[in-house]
Amino acid sequence: MVRMTITANAAVAHAARLARVALVPGFPITPQTTIIEQISEFINDGEMDAEFIPAESEHSVMSVAIGASAGGVRTFTATSSQGLALMYEMLFAAAPSRLPIVMVNANRSVGAASGIWTEHNDSLPVREAGWLQAYVEDGQEALDATLQAFRIAEDARVRLPVMVCMDGFILTHTVEAVDVPERAEVDRFLPRFDTTNTLVPSDPMVMSPIVPPEFAMEMRYQQDRAMQASLEVIKEVDEEFAGLFGRRYGGLFEEYRMEDAEYAMIGLGTWVGAAREVVDQLRAEGRKAGLIKLRFVRPFPATELREALKDMKAVGVFERSASFNGFGPLYTELRSAMYGTDVPITDHFGGIGGRDITVPDVREMYEVVERRSRGERVNECTWHGLRGEQG
Amino acid sequence: MTSVRSPVAGLRNVSREDMLVHGHGACPGCGYAVTARNIAKVLGPQTVVYVPASCLTVFSATYPKSAWRIPFLYTAFENTGAIITGLKAAYRRRGIEANVVGMAGDGGSFDIGLQALSGAAERNEDVIYVCLDNEAYMNTGIQRSSATPFGAWTTTTPAGLEIQGNRRFKKDLAAIVAQHDVPYVATLSVAHFTDFVKKVEKAKSMSGFRFLHCLTPCIPGWRIEPSRGVSIDRLAVETGMWTLYEVEHGVPRVTYRPRKMLPVTEYLGLQGRFKHISEEDVRTLQSWLCRKWKAHYGEEVEEPPCVIARKDEGLGHDGDPLHGL
Numbered sequence: 001m002v003r004m005t006i007t008a009n010a011a012v013a014h015a016a017r018l019a020r021v022a023l024v025p026g027f028p029i030t031p032q033t034t035i036i037e038q039i040s041e042f043i044n045d046g047e048m049d050a051e052f053i054p055a056e057s058e059h060s061v062m063s064v065a066i067g068a069s070a071g072g073v074r075t076f077t078a079t080s081s082q083g084l085a086l087m088y089e090m091l092f093a094a095a096p097s098r099l100p101i102v103m104v105n106a107n108r109s110v111g112a113a114s115g116i117w118t119e120h121n122d123s124l125p126v127r128e129a130g131w132l133q134a135y136v137e138d139g140q141e142a143l144d145a146t147l148q149a150f151r152i153a154e155d156a157r158v159r160l161p162v163m164v165c166m167d168g169f170i171l172t173h174t175v176e177a178v179d180v181p182e183r184a185e186v187d188r189f190l191p192r193f194d195t196t197n198t199l200v201p202s203d204p205m206v207m208s209p210i211v212p213p214e215f216a217m218e219m220r221y222q223q224d225r226a227m228q229a230s231l232e233v234i235k236e237v238d239e240e241f242a243g244l245f246g247r248r249y250g251g252l253f254e255e256y257r258m259e260d261a262e263y264a265m266i267g268l269g270t271w272v273g274a275a276r277e278v279v280d281q282l283r284a285e286g287r288k289a290g291l292i293k294l295r296f297v298r299p300f301p302a303t304e305l306r307e308a309l310k311d312m313k314a315v316g317v318f319e320r321s322a323s324f325n326g327f328g329p330l331y332t333e334l335r336s337a338m339y340g341t342d343v344p345i346t347d348h349f350g351g352i353g354g355r356d357i358t359v360p361d362v363r364e365m366y367e368v369v370e371r372r373s374r375g376e377r378v379n380e381c382t383w384h385g386l387r388g389e390q391g
Numbered sequence: 392m393t394s395v396r397s398p399v400a401g402l403r404n405v406s407r408e409d410m411l412v413h414g415h416g417a418c419p420g421c422g423y424a425v426t427a428r429n430i431a432k433v434l435g436p437q438t439v440v441y442v443p444a445s446c447l448t449v450f451s452a453t454y455p456k457s458a459w460r461i462p463f464l465y466t467a468f469e470n471t472g473a474i475i476t477g478l479k480a481a482y483r484r485r486g487i488e489a490n491v492v493g494m495a496g497d498g499g500s501f502d503i504g505l506q507a508l509s510g511a512a513e514r515n516e517d518v519i520y521v522c523l524d525n526e527a528y529m530n531t532g533i534q535r536s537s538a539t540p541f542g543a544w545t546t547t548t549p550a551g552l553e554i555q556g557n558r559r560f561k562k563d564l565a566a567i568v569a570q571h572d573v574p575y576v577a578t579l580s581v582a583h584f585t586d587f588v589k590k591v592e593k594a595k596s597m598s599g600f601r602f603l604h605c606l607t608p609c610i611p612g613w614r615i616e617p618s619r620g621v622s623i624d625r626l627a628v629e630t631g632m633w634t635l636y637e638v639e640h641g642v643p644r645v646t647y648r649p650r651k652m653l654p655v656t657e658y659l660g661l662q663g664r665f666k667h668i669s670e671e672d673v674r675t676l677q678s679w680l681c682r683k684w685k686a687h688y689g690e691e692v693e694e695p696p697c698v699i700a701r702k703d704e705g706l707g708h709d710g711d712p713l714h715g716l
Binding site: 022023025051053054055056057059060061063064065066067068069070071072073075089090093097195198199200201203204205206207208209210211212215 | 436437438439441448449452453454455457459460461462463464465466467469470472473474475476477478479480481482483484485487488489506507509510513514
């Protein structure tokens with residue numbers, strides 16, 4: 001293990017190197033670009049035995065990744081925002097073809113009003129593409145989650161692609177201390193790429209043919225079962241990872257000061273850092289606040305979350321992605337998971353378009369949730385840090 | 392037409408073993424099926440094929456059946472150049488010898504797939520890219536592509552009261568690919584079979600990016616009789632609508648030259664897709680062809696006399712696949 005002072009982008013490039021990735025197609029897009037730059041340097045310096053394919057678009061990046069994974073090699077790529085949007089079609093080809101591609105998505109706002117700053121409205125809208133989606137809190141977790149992603153994706157019970165999402169700039173360009181494992185340590189965690197069910201001339205097979213309605217439904221069902229199976233695999237892999245590297249992330253989600261909590265918030269990404277701070281403040285004041293850091297949006301750990309939150313007097317959901325005319329995507333997911341309980345849920349938008357989320361902002365969110373937990377009437381849906389009046 | 396007089400000359404080494412076997416669902420006389428079958432046959436069992444959205448995918452690989460004896464992959468429409476890049480890279484990494492071939496249509500190569508094709512060509516990927524060109528989006532029901540010839544009827548260039556047929560000339564895709572400075576570009580026709588086989592064999596023997604552009608008649612799309620595909624392909628060459636050449640490491644070479652230019656009406660008259668064509672459009676097309684002939688063969692050609700003589704009276708098939716034969 002070596003402690004390095006690096007960005008999360010460099011950390012995931014190290015993860016790809018340590019995972020013995022054989023092929024990396026890539027196309028530049030801010031704030032992902034330094035990942036493929038770092039990987040190109042590793043390759044050209046002889047530190048990584050892989051090929052970098054400079055594809056001419058993100059659509060082609062995902063197509064090259066699909067070809068390579070179908071041809072039987074461990075494949076990694078990274079993208080962001082508009083790039084992910086351009087890949088959209090091919091995301092839906094990778095998953096049913098059961099190709100264990102791992103991709104890092106540097107979360108960035110997509111579409112107009114154009115910005116390059118963090119927002120989750122690039123990755124959350126593609127949560128139905130059949131990929132697992134993990135979100136990380138810091139550079140160390142970016143590296144660790146990427147290593148875990150290969151194990152989860154390639155597990156015979158899963159065989160699905162995994163997207164590791166991390167907040168643009170806040171993580172991608174922020175230098176932190178990151179423990180980078182030795183290759184031998186990673187080799188003990190990650191076996192060689194399993195080449196069964198890959199396309200080779202010695203064993204001809206048709207992959208992704210046209211599938212009529214008589215059969216397509218069963219294939220979708222198999223995808224559904226694989227996604228369901230990944231819930232357990234994620235937990236197992238996190239435990240094994242903890243045994244080897246001494247770091248654990250709670251599997252599907254991490255509970256922070258939830259033991260005797262009366263109300264809690266749940267959210268994704270770097271927001272969690274500020275939320276931990278706020279929970280500590282509230283606890284110091286004798287208020288029973290808790291926090292759930294959600295790691296996986298797909299599979300969505302509905303049963304586990306329901307169990308963790310069923311005794312709360314109120315739960316607040318943090319969203320860095322808007323659903324227009326209503327609640328955010330995570331609220332909708334959680335509300336469905338909590339159906340039948342009488343736990344009140346409030347929705348909190350913040351950090352949209354990359355706006356900073358400060359500790360006072362998160363404190364304001366928690367205050368709303370706490371008031372709701374006391375039975376007070378509050379807005380079910382609040383935009384925090386908005387300039388001007390909220391209608 | 393000396394090159395077709397002895398159809399077996401030069402074909403002795405071609406395997407008798409098909410990689411795309413019978414029993415698939417192509418229309419009788421389908422140019423795609425004949426071309427894909429013979430290319431796969433020459434490439435042999437150490438081959439992996441990618442086919443984007445096209446008739447070929449539908450008729451050869453609809454679950455649970457497949458007519459392929461080699462590995463087959465399909466995912467989308469516009470990514471042939473990229474998928475074959477990834478496949479070949481995987482085999483390179485694994486030390487597996489395989490011809491990686493993409494077989495895309497004209498829409499999948501000229502239009503929606505042009506970017507991925509250009510990317511793979513520019514990177515000089517070690518793959519064979521086959522464009523099976525039937526001059527329109529046939530799989531979706533005969534819509535115009537940038538490969539559709541001037542004047543041709545398609546469902547999106549109908550013969551209307553004001554505008555009749557496609558108003559643009561066919562894009563020269565092989566020239567565009569050749570401009571990427573790739574090792575091999577060749578144009579093929581099933582009517583010139585020895586030439587066809589030689590070019591596929593040459594492509595197989597080389598490495599780097601190889602592009603085979605094949606004119607493949609479409610029975611319902613061209614509104615032709617199922618038995619006429621090969622004769623029409625031959626007339627395409629004799630009239631200059633299609634030219635046979637190769638560009639090897641940047642050096643162009645004509646592989647077959649007609650003795651004299653036949654009037655384009657010889658070609659048009661056999662096809663229902665040109666049934667509506669006006670005399671003015673015939674003249675326009677003929678002069679365009681004469682300019683193309685000169686550019687291609689390097690000599691002026693006298694404009695042959697065009698007479699619209701219908702030769703398709705009493706066709707056994709109206710061209711609509713739903714009407715049967």
